[in-house]
Amino acid sequence: MKSFQGGVHPSDMKFLCENMPIEQMPIVPDYYVALSQHIGSPATAVVVAGEQVEEGQLIAKASGKISANIFAPVAGEVVAIEKRKNNLGVLADYIHLKTSEKQSVVVFPKLTDLSKEKIIERVEQAGIVGLGGAGFATAVKLSPNKPVDTLIINAAECEPYLNCDNRLMLERADEFIEGVRLLARALNVEKIIIGIENNKLEAYNRLLSYEGIEISLLKKKYPQGAEKTIIYACTKRKVPTGGLPMDVGVVVDNVATAYAVYDAVVNGRPLYKRVMTVSGKGIATPKNIEVLNGTPYKAIIDFCGGLVGEVVKLLSGGPMMGLSLSDDSGVTTKTDSGLLALTSSEANTMLPTPCINCGGCAKVCPMHLMPMYIDFYALAGDYETAVKYGAMNCFECGSCAFTCPAKRPLVQSIKLTKMKMKEKKK
Amino acid sequence: MEQLVYSSSPHIKSGRTTKKIMIDVCIALVPACIMGCVFFGWNALLTLAIAVISAVVCEFVYRLCCKVSFKQIVQEFDFTSLVTGILVGMNMPANIDWYVPMLASFFAIAVVKMLFGGTGKNFVNPAIAGRIFVFISFSAMLKPAQALIGSISGDVVSTGATALQNIFKPGTVSGLTNLDLFLGTGVAGVLGETCKVALLLGGVYLVIRKVIDFKWPLIYIAVTGLFTVCLNGFNFEVFLPSILSGGLILGAIFMATDYVTSPNTLVGNIIYFTLLGLLTAGLRQLKHQEVVSYVILFGNLLVPLIDKYIVNKPFGEHKKVKEATK
Numbered sequence: 169m170k171s172f173q174g175g176v177h178p179s180d181m182k183f184l185c186e187n188m189p190i191e192q193m194p195i196v197p198d199y200y201v202a203l204s205q206h207i208g209s210p211a212t213a214v215v216v217a218g219e220q221v222e223e224g225q226l227i228a229k230a231s232g233k234i235s236a237n238i239f240a241p242v243a244g245e246v247v248a249i250e251k252r253k254n255n256l257g258v259l260a261d262y263i264h265l266k267t268s269e270k271q272s273v274v275v276f277p278k279l280t281d282l283s284k285e286k287i288i289e290r291v292e293q294a295g296i297v298g299l300g301g302a303g304f305a306t307a308v309k310l311s312p313n314k315p316v317d318t319l320i321i322n323a324a325e326c327e328p329y330l331n332c333d334n335r336l337m338l339e340r341a342d343e344f345i346e347g348v349r350l351l352a353r354a355l356n357v358e359k360i361i362i363g364i365e366n367n368k369l370e371a372y373n374r375l376l377s378y379e380g381i382e383i384s385l386l387k388k389k390y391p392q393g394a395e396k397t398i399i400y401a402c403t404k405r406k407v408p409t410g411g412l413p414m415d416v417g418v419v420v421d422n423v424a425t426a427y428a429v430y431d432a433v434v435n436g437r438p439l440y441k442r443v444m445t446v447s448g449k450g451i452a453t454p455k456n457i458e459v460l461n462g463t464p465y466k467a468i469i470d471f472c473g474g475l476v477g478e479v480v481k482l483l484s485g486g487p488m489m490g491l492s493l494s495d496d497s498g499v500t501t502k503t504d505s506g507l508l509a510l511t512s513s514e515a516n517t518m519l520p521t522p523c524i525n526c527g528g529c530a531k532v533c534p535m536h537l538m539p540m541y542i543d544f545y546a547l548a549g550d551y552e553t554a555v556k557y558g559a560m561n562c563f564e565c566g567s568c569a570f571t572c573p574a575k576r577p578l579v580q581s582i583k584l585t586k587m588k589m590k591e592k593k594k
Numbered sequence: 595m596e597q598l599v600y601s602s603s604p605h606i607k608s609g610r611t612t613k614k615i616m617i618d619v620c621i622a623l624v625p626a627c628i629m630g631c632v633f634f635g636w637n638a639l640l641t642l643a644i645a646v647i648s649a650v651v652c653e654f655v656y657r658l659c660c661k662v663s664f665k666q667i668v669q670e671f672d673f674t675s676l677v678t679g680i681l682v683g684m685n686m687p688a689n690i691d692w693y694v695p696m697l698a699s700f701f702a703i704a705v706v707k708m709l710f711g712g713t714g715k716n717f718v719n720p721a722i723a724g725r726i727f728v729f730i731s732f733s734a735m736l737k738p739a740q741a742l743i744g745s746i747s748g749d750v751v752s753t754g755a756t757a758l759q760n761i762f763k764p765g766t767v768s769g770l771t772n773l774d775l776f777l778g779t780g781v782a783g784v785l786g787e788t789c790k791v792a793l794l795l796g797g798v799y800l801v802i803r804k805v806i807d808f809k810w811p812l813i814y815i816a817v818t819g820l821f822t823v824c825l826n827g828f829n830f831e832v833f834l835p836s837i838l839s840g841g842l843i844l845g846a847i848f849m850a851t852d853y854v855t856s857p858n859t860l861v862g863n864i865i866y867f868t869l870l871g872l873l874t875a876g877l878r879q880l881k882h883q884e885v886v887s888y889v890i891l892f893g894n895l896l897v898p899l900i901d902k903y904i905v906n907k908p909f910g911e912h913k914k915v916k917e918a919t920k
Contacts, residue, residue: 478597487603491603494598524853525714527859536906537906540858579603
């Protein structure tokens with residue numbers, strides 16, 4: 169079984185909605201579509217208040233190389249372009265749409281010329297970004313400036329609770345594989361590897377029937393699905409520190425991204441909806457649902473039967489790397505793979521105690537860093553020394569803080585170090 | 595919604611806590627303590643009790659003096675002082691005067707642990723420091739106690755000396771077989787170190803509970819044994835007596851593996867435990883007496899140095915170095 173060195177074994181909690189088929193979330197009266205749903209500069213709105221839009225109509229244009237187009241999730245009226253708090257608690261621009269009674273859809277024409285350039289152009293037009301969480305423009309990823317020989321599809325889904333990629337592979341396997349082949353075509357590579365963890369054997373067996381694609385069974389371990397670890401597990405290539413996957417001739421894309429590419433190329437539908445997992449013991453009926461961008465979290469929670477029990481944490485994304493929400497006023501974006509409500513029995517909210525120097529954090533770090541020193545120096549305000557112990561190489565998987573017996577917020581210290589160093593550069 | 599906790603990721607954490615680890619260590623020490631009481635009688639239990647109670651009381655009093663509320667001290671009590679107390683007690687001969695273990699615990703907790711910042715900040719293992727403190731101060735009083743239960747091979751009267759001294763003195767008939775040394779029958783010594791089988795049982799428990807890595811005590815014990823063999827002209831007969839005598843197994847499993855005072859890296863740990871083994875064997879040969887606690891103390895002081903120079907190399911780092919040299 170392929171794997172990497174380090175990592176942790178959190179209880180995967182997938183059973184909560186592993187077998188729930190993907191459901192369509194019904195249309196709600198109001199949508200708030202964020203202009204910044206990706207890494208890079210926010211899109212520029214191309215509609216004004218009072219304008220009528222159709223489902224799939226371009227409402228905000230990419231404003232730079234690393235940006236993405238944004239489309240109306242429903243037909244309706246633009247109420248306003250307003251400021252709202254995003255998941256980080258920062259004010260950002262949102263387009264407020266009021267759903268109209270009559271629905272109409274616009275799509276791109278089906279792409280008949282499947283050349284490399286045309287596929288990349290369509291991916292860019294359709295506003296596709298990496299749906300695994302980072303939200304990096306896929307079109308940019310598909311035009312690497314270094315030779316690439318392998319496409320890895322990240323189907324590890326190592327975050328506990330999340331099932332959306334698994335369900336997508338099970339229910340829409342043909343479409344997903346078609347998307348994978350389109351990505352490989354755009355990259356002009358022969359070798360395609362799908363990396364999948366061994367807790368999704370049903371999907372694994374299903375995928376084995378497709379020819380010309382190598383299915384790599386990976387050991388169930390967190391963070392198996394991180395970019396650098398999945399590249400190492402599948403190809404034994406090591407991405408250099410500070411480097412990109414293309415430095416070792418690899419491009420990694422997520423399952424949902426591949427599906428979105430299929431949708432954009434074959435059906436002509438731009439990216440404005442995705443599958444997400446709504447789970448946690450605090451959700452009455454955990455579900456996998458297909459939601460439109462900009463759906464309020466509150467509506468999603470209500471659709472899943474509301475909150476039950478003593479909910480202590482509401483999360484956007486997985487429990488290891490997701491964002492903690494201060495309330496349910498947020499809305500979904502392209503990169504939301506999960507909405508979790510954790511009860512006190514699942515979320516550990518114990519206060520930190522002194523470090524006992526057990527070295528557990530260094531043992532589990534997939535990047536082989538020494539988080540205890542980073543934490544120590546960051547708290548002492550010596551950020552330069554913290555960087556010497558590798559703070560900048562951290563991708564914040566949270567394995568260190570997960571395993572820490574003293575429950576120290578190690579990731580927070582690392583994030584602080586990164587922020588302070590960024591400030592210093594300015 | 596107002597009860598939501600807003601914090602940085604990760605939002606789930608493992609069940610491993612400092613408290614649970616320390617409780618596991620206490621459980622692992624229980625067999626050796628029981629055997630100590632069996633071999634050395636009620637005095638052993640009394641000595642252990644004095645050491646443990648004074649260690650815990652000392653921590654509480656120290657923190658009360660630091661104006662921490664009693665409720666908070668109880669809440670934050672992480673069992674580390676309990677472990678220290680047990681280890682101090684195990685390092686005392688059973689027939690010692692009551693104030694000696696008390697002073698050892700006081701030195702371990704107040705001076706070595708609390709003055710340097712409490713849990714996780716002690717610069718050497720507190721129990722070792724406490725033991726050495728009283729062994730230097732009261733050396734005349736600290737004669738190893740004689741076990742109440744005699745050698746199972748039966749042909750030995752009282753030697754009074756620890757088994758260790760006999761290995762290096764050819765001609766001295768100790769009469770103790772390796773099995774005696776392993777079980778602790780007829781062996782003189784401090785109350786917690788004589789029954790090796792109980793200590794190993796505790797060690798296996800700690801390894802199963804993933805509190806310690808089996809590699810480290812194994813390296814320490816094996817290096818000590820093998821180096822003793824080398825120093826005695828490749829006489830393999832001294833291998834088992836050398837590892838089964840004195841405080842080596844107690845030190846290797848429970849004291850040298852202390853998280854705070856052992857290195858943080860794989861390579862660092864290999865160096866540290868090998869060094870401990872070499873020093874133990876070498877100094878025993880020179881001094882003809884038990885040196886494990888002094889060796890561990892010395893090793894503890896080297897740990898910051900090891901940790902300064904031996905640091906993990908980040909994943910993918912070597913490629914960057916290569917590129918830079920191009």
